[in-house]
Amino acid sequence: MPKPIVLHLGDDIKWNHELYTQLQEKFTIKRSYSMNRSDFMQALKTKQFGDFVAMYRPFWNTGGEMGNWDDELISLLPKSCKIYASAGAGFDWVDTKRMAEQGIIYCNAAAACTESVADAAIWLILSTFRNFSWSAIAARSLDVEKFKDASQNIAAVTHNPNGFSLGIIGLGKIGYRIAQKAHASFEMRILYNDIRRMPAEIEKSIDAKFYAKLDDMLVDADCVLVATPFAGDKVMDAPHFAIMKRGSRLVNIARGKLIDEEALVAALESGHLTSAGLDVHYNEPAVNQKLAKMKNVELLSHTAGASIESHIGFERLGIENILSFFSTGKAVTAVNLHWLKSSSNL
Structure with missing residues (x-):
């Protein structure tokens, strides 16, 4: 045969x-x-x-x-x-x-790419708290005034992530690994929303709090991480950004079409959101020009899993x-x- x-x-x-x-x-x-x-x-x-x-x-x-x-x-x-x-x-x-x-x-x-994506997510989370993008762009500009501006003013608008809450949309294999790293390294409080609740031992391992409704989690989270598969529609749009805690942050390592980027721009411009970190983009490989110009936004080229x-x-x-x-x-x-x-x- x-x-x-x-x-x-x-x-x-x-x-x-x-x-x-x-x-x-x-x-x-x-x-x-x-x-x-x-x-x-x-x-x-x-x-x-x-x-x-x-x-x-x-x-x-x-x-x-x-x-x-x-x-x-x-x-x-x-x-x-x-x-x-x-x-x-x-x-x-x-x-x-x-x-x-x-x-x-x-x-x-x-x-196969869980570890790589989780590491990149931690970088983006850390960047949204510490505004590394502003500092890096200023240094690479070779402009003395931009360097001095970043060096002198970043401290007034950034935080250590320790003790802040990380709200994860989608606690799958990748989301869980990110939660492990954030909880162990930064002592972040883990919140999560998913279509199903994780077993008690999983929640206990990262001291996680489950939210059956996404809106309820968004109200409480200091940083929201999108880690859910794309199912045909956005999960974060203007109404969702509006109920997020003022001064909170957004990170996306899932798919660009999960985020309404124009609504994100508006939330950042108004100051409702402090910063954002995006590995993926709505129209990639084209990047939103408004987001690209913001010094409080960290952008990658869909390389979170690239190793x-x-x-x-x-x-x-x-x-x-x-x-x-x-x-x-x-x-x-x-x-x-x-x-x-x-x-x-x-």
Whole structure:
């Protein structure tokens, strides 16, 4: 019997060669490399890759040239395909519900970049309290007056984060790791809002307070961290900013479209919010020009999860998802199981 086919999207692997050899022993690997959307769709229509049973995308920045995975693309996948294991934490670019309707499990790789994202979040949180962006920009300007201005005036408007409250929207794996670091390093008080309450032992480990309603948490938090997946709509807009504590801060390491940036600009300009730290942006790679000019806003280029360790983990976890699914019937990091109609779809 011929081996089942795995379709490998994007670049060659770079690190997990022994594990990839295990995949090759059990499956025939076919490659699409970096095809554009029209070519990829034509390849699917003509069954260029055969009736593959799985798709593997080890890098978040290659193998995605075909754009969003919507019904137009998903409907062309062979009925034999049962799992899509991709790099990256977010999955707003793929219609996971539509995949489930076609009997395909989608697996992300958030676990692989948890540490990197958490470290970046801590930097952004710290920056919103200490205004490192103002200081860094002044130093890099080589302007003596700007240097003196920052050096002499930052102390009057910044704080140590110790003892302040961090309100986390979405206490998943990444949100929890951020909470651990903030609680242990800065002795911050942890508040959180999620669709479900965490087990008592989880809450106890970070001394966390659960809020069933987001609005109630926003009233109490000194710094609000957005760490929830994008589900099709904003979670922070003008009404939400209005009920936040005056002088509080906002950090986003999730997805840019979760934030109404114009409303954020207005809240910062009015002084209602003291500062913000953003790794992700609404129209990225384009950055909001108003936010970019603000010295009380720390901006990154969607690099919170960018590290060699993350990439190694993305590679490994994708392979592990496929091997686990076909050996045990269960994937490691499936995110759309709740959409699957029944086990018969698998």
